[in-house]
Amino acid sequence: MEPQDNIEEDDTAASPSSSSPPTRSLPRQRVSLQKSSVCSRSYFMVVMVFFHVYIINVIALLLYVHYNNGSNAITANRDFTSRDNSHKDTGASNPQTPADSGFPRNMHLPRIEGIRVGHVQKVSLVPGKVHEMKTLSLKPLLFEIPQFLSEEECGVVVHLAQLKGLMESQVMVPEGQEELNQQLNLSPEEIFNFLDLNQDGQLQPHEVCWQTSMSVKPWFCSLARLRKCNVWLYLVFISRSQLVRNSRHTWLYQGQGAHQVLQDLRKRFTRLTRLPSSLVELSEPLQVVRYEQGGHYHAHHDSGPVYPETACTHTRLAANTTSPFQTSCRYITVLFYLNNVEEGGETTFPVADNRTYEENDVDLLDTRKHCDKGNLRVKPIKGTAVFWYNYLSDGRGWVGEQDEYSLHGGCVVTRGTKWVANNWINVDPDYQRQARYQQFVSQQQETQEQEELISELNSDQHIERHQDL
Structure with missing residues (x-):
């Protein structure tokens, strides 16, 4: 019986030691929880930084597309200021500047962004x-x-x-260019060489692309054929409404x-x-x-x-x-x-x-x-x-x-x-030519308005004199 008692004593003595490990494992579990919480906080910070960088990149891309389509007013202003300066130098004989005629010095032409097809x-x-x-x-x-x-x-x-x-x-023939056709007075050889872009001695459809391929095929001709069929008259004087526009x-x-x-x-x-x-x-x-x-x-x-x-x-x-x-x-x-x-x-x-x-x-x-x-x-x-x-x-x-x-x-x-x-x-x-045109039209309008005003004043004075008489 004593051995059994000893065994029981050993068991009772060992029981505290066997129950002690769980109490010691509690700090370990707390440490692991603290470590996991620290890792999650770091992960959250990384995600937030990545998200902000992504947003900044998207904004930068949109700004690039916007300015690349011709809306960069700063670059345009500098460029057109230099253009206006050169225009003043070349047009010093005219006292009125494009800006005075209602044509802004820093004008640029905005272009609408297409973004993508279907947008x-x-x-x-x-x-x-x-x-x-x-x-x-x-x-x-x-x-x-x-x-x-x-x-x-x-x-x-x-x-x-x-x-x-x-x-x-x-x-x-374009209106006002009949005299030009007479001045050119082109021979059949010159006309043929003008149309023959690749200079191979024959006219291909793409060399007279304003015609249709079906209308060109019947006279796929050489210089000799051109003289014979008088193609120049056909090219210039034929009514193109039935071929190109109706x-x-x-x-x-x-x-x-x-x-x-x-x-x-x-x-x-x-x-x-x-x-x-x-x-x-x-x-x-x-x-x-x-x-x-x-x-x-x-x-x-x-x-x-x-x-x-x-x-x-x-x-x-x-x-x-x-x-x-x-x-x-x-x-x-x-x-x-x-x-x-x-x-x-x-x-x-x-x-x-x-x-x-x-x-x-x-x-x-x-x-x-x-x-x-x-x-x-x-x-x-x-x-x-x-x-x-x-x-x-x-x-x-x-x-x-x-x-x-x-x-x-x-x-x-x-x-x-x-x-x-x-x-x-x-x-x-040509920016300068457009500016001169705006200036020219503005001057013509001012002259016309002045003439109309003078005409009205003269008519009013004439009526007053008639009434006095």
């Missing part, structure tokens, strides 16, 4: 209404604004165009004294483009076009590239030198759909958002046969407006090179009638 942004164009503007393309920078015009406004524009009268839209159009004045709808329309797209009103007011009037069934317009550019030997049509009077070659410097095109077309009549952008621009692909220019092959087609919906930039930005807030991706055309109206209107905003890529 929708809200714009305020009329009081009490918010429009949605959707990005359709980045090359060219193209936007769509549904319900830009009300049904009543569309009807008024169509009615005014009908009252004014529409004329055939055909492209012949429509009727007219022009509507939008300035002071015009119909209120036309004035409101100009104010609205001025807010839309965010351009200075001084540029918009001196641009082309509103063009209204009607396409009957079968009407179309082959793919083309609204504005051409400006070379040293060319001048913009709207600023040619203010240019220092005369140039026989002119181009329509249309910085922005705003297209309005005035009715719903029963079938066809889409506006196609054949190379929109292409990785490369294929100028030699003449088939894409023919909207009668290949309109469905275009990358982007906009369906005409009554009241909808689309607008795009025909030029890139020069990176300093002014007009840069021509955007070749702005190639567009009108698909064939297969059923019904199509009514559209165009507003073009004219800007000369």
Whole structure:
């Protein structure tokens, strides 16, 4: 029995030692909890730092995109200040500066950011209404604004165009350049060499891309063939309306004294483009076009590239030198759909958002046969407006090179009638020439106002003298 007692004593003696380890493990558990809490706090700090860095990077990226699209006013101001200084040096003989004529010295042309295709942004164009503007393309920078015009406004524009009268839209020898054609007096050899870009002795379709490939194929000719068939007369004097454009159009004045709808329309797209009103007011009037069934317009550019030997049509009077070659410097095109077309009549952008621009692909220019092959087609919906930039930005807030991706055309109206209107905003890529033009127009307006004032004063004096008699 004693051994058993000893065992019990040992057990009782060992029991305190066996129960002691749990009491000793408590501090260890507390230490582990403290360590885990310290690790979680550090992890939280790392996550917060990473989050703030990410937000800063996003903001920096947005600022970069914003300023890279031509909105960097600081760089633009410095650049245009230097431009104005050079303009003062070259135009010292004229006491009035561009700033005095209402043309700001630090003017830059804002460009709306497309962000991405399908992006929708809200714009305020009329009081009490918010429009949605959707990005359709980045090359060219193209936007769509549904319900830009009300049904009543569309009807008024169509009615005014009908009252004014529409004329055939055909492209012949440019007005005022008949004398130039006579002065050039080109021989058949010179004409052929001018058209034969690669100088291979034959004319390919892409060398006369304003024609359609089908109309060029029958006279795939050499110099001898050119003499025989007198192609020059065919190129210059043929009515191109059946090949390039088939429509009727007219022009509507939008300035002071015009119909209120036309004035409101100009104010609205001025807010839309965010351009200075001084540029918009001196641009082309509103063009209204009607396409009957079968009407179309082959793919083309609204504005051409400006070379040293060319001048913009709207600023040619203010240019220092005369140039026989002119181009329509249309910085922005705003297209309005005035009715719903029963079938066809889409506006196609054949190379929109292409990785490369294929100028030699003449088939894409023919909207009668290949309109469905275009990358982007906009369906005409009554009241909808689309607008795009025909030029890139020069990176300093002014007009840069021509955007070749702005190639567009009108698909064939297969059923019904199509009514559209165009507003073009004219800007000369040459900043000084545009400034001189603004100054010239301002002087002409002041002179006209003074003459009208003098005429009114003379008439009033004449009436007073008549009453005295």
